Amino acid sequence: MSAVYGGVEGGGTHSKAVLVSAEGHILAETDGPCTNHWLVGVDNCINGINDMVQRAKIKAGLDPDTPVCSLGMSLSGGEQKAAIQKLIDDMRERYPKLSQSYFITTDAIGAMATASDYGGIVVISGTGSNCKLVNPDGTQVGCGGWGHMMGDEGSAYWISHLAIKTFFDARDNLVTSPHDINYVKKAMEEYFQVSDLMGMLPHLYRIFQKSHFAGFCRKLAEGMLAGDALCQHVFTEAGKALARHIVAVLPKVHQDLFSGELGLPVLCVGSVWRSWELMKSGFAQVLSEAQAHGYSHFQKYSLLTLRQSSALGGAKMGAKNAGASLPLDYSANVNVYTNSEFPWSQKDVM
């Protein structure tokens, strides 16, 4: 067959695979379950990836026994070198017909590669959170991404935890809540099916599941829409927290990234950004303060969201690693919103 390049986006809830021609055209896309190897284990991870890519070959009318030229994977949990090498070794051994070469990067870098070959700042806020600056010269600077025990500020987990901790502390009279706690109390009791604080202990320890705990965030978003002040508060704090990740990497941003027409590009990835309306005041406040204090280059920024799976960026990076260059139409891959106004509605944001 003519050269075909594969890409994978591996998330904590669902995954995607894509096949791309040498001209950068999408030949087929498939979906699959979670392929975060920390969550489902190495076997399920590589089986899931193989299954998605093989189905995509068939969907594109290709011979499934012919390996693609390269497979570039953009994986959440794809940071540790030793773990990545083991994934690649296992895939190579178990599925020799899958691909000729393999490349794994993080979800953040894969997302950025989908949006631009020039760089920018990517801020992920899904179950967890993470931030990466990619400069035009390819150098990277990170902030966060340490998981719920040491960070995840501004993520769905963090928002859920902040609301519940505010409730616990108010009940203990340890810290006064800035707002009435009754909506959060009721929502917590319903979501976790508990009747008191003691009932939360299993959800925090014995049967703790980060994704389920983080899912409480949706109830808080509903509370905000119903006018609850504490729910508004936690999302405003999340907006601030995510913006602080951007401020953290600002000193390392190459000057050229500020000077484009859009100003500093900030790529927003993950489900929490769907609640942008709830977060934007906190987010804008922190960035305005940074603009006002000492970052003279930083006059303008734009927010970008992906219209394509970051499997596409994964495919591009996998191809590059194999010595090929995939021409992507970046303008078709992103939505762009500038900060002169905040035009996002919930519909706009994927």
Place this chain on the structure above:
Amino acid sequence: MSAVYGGVEGGGTHSKAVLVSAEGHILAETDGPCTNHWLVGVDNCINGINDMVQRAKIKAGLDPDTPVCSLGMSLSGGEQKAAIQKLIDDMRERYPKLSQSYFITTDAIGAMATASDYGGIVVISGTGSNCKLVNPDGTQVGCGGWGHMMGDEGSAYWISHLAIKTFFDARDNLVTSPHDINYVKKAMEEYFQVSDLMGMLPHLYRIFQKSHFAGFCRKLAEGMLAGDALCQHVFTEAGKALARHIVAVLPKVHQDLFSGELGLPVLCVGSVWRSWELMKSGFAQVLSEAQAHGYSHFQKYSLLTLRQSSALGGAKMGAKNAGASLPLDYSANVNVYTNSEFPWSQKDVM
């Protein structure tokens, strides 16, 4: 045999058992390993307790086949009713010669029962933290005790986490550290045997052990003694956090508890109190503010430490539950320090 009452102190690292005569005299004491049933499981917990008490019977020259009148257990992790009932049912079934009756309370309440029959505030800071007010009428009000996912402020776990999080945030440029981070960096690398932040991830997730993580606190205490400002800072913050637990329950303190000669009795339990010298400025500051603002009754407090195992308080409560009253010499069970001066040296505090 004449009436003999048993008591157990069950901790996360070690345990103690005590046998007491009807006159309140200690007949024998034995030691054992961790009996926190959340940490070692129900089987190990009740086997460990049975072993300690049976050895104590022999040590006291008693027939091990004759049950003691009652066994009162003061257990860390002894809060949830269903779990407690299962422990008691299993003990009764498996060891019919152990005791005629059983009673389980928390480590906080057992400690208070060892120190006084009049009540006070007990503040535990060991691996985790917890605070309970016991009023003269026996009513209880708690603050904290929710474990490391939702509290533990001022505990060894929390102190360790605060220092490491300060280091992570400084390296990420997310939050500026109030002091130089180099001592904490070096201590962390040595204690956890890691060479970078990424190396900490297994210690936070895959091989996380709360007691090992909390043990890093000792290195921070050493750093403080070597003059490190960040180490001093985290212990000062711990002192504030523990004092805030006391302030949280102040509104529920019965007026009589303020009016004794000692002022409000605060019973300090757990290994972190050994670092009192490092914490006292933060602790005193928060209580002074509470004294200055609105708590007119609260003019004086005293700090108490136990000279006896809280197994003794457990024995007393177990006996009471079985209808007997053990006369304890409380003055022999505690050290008392008043807040007019802070006379504690590390030696004074057990």
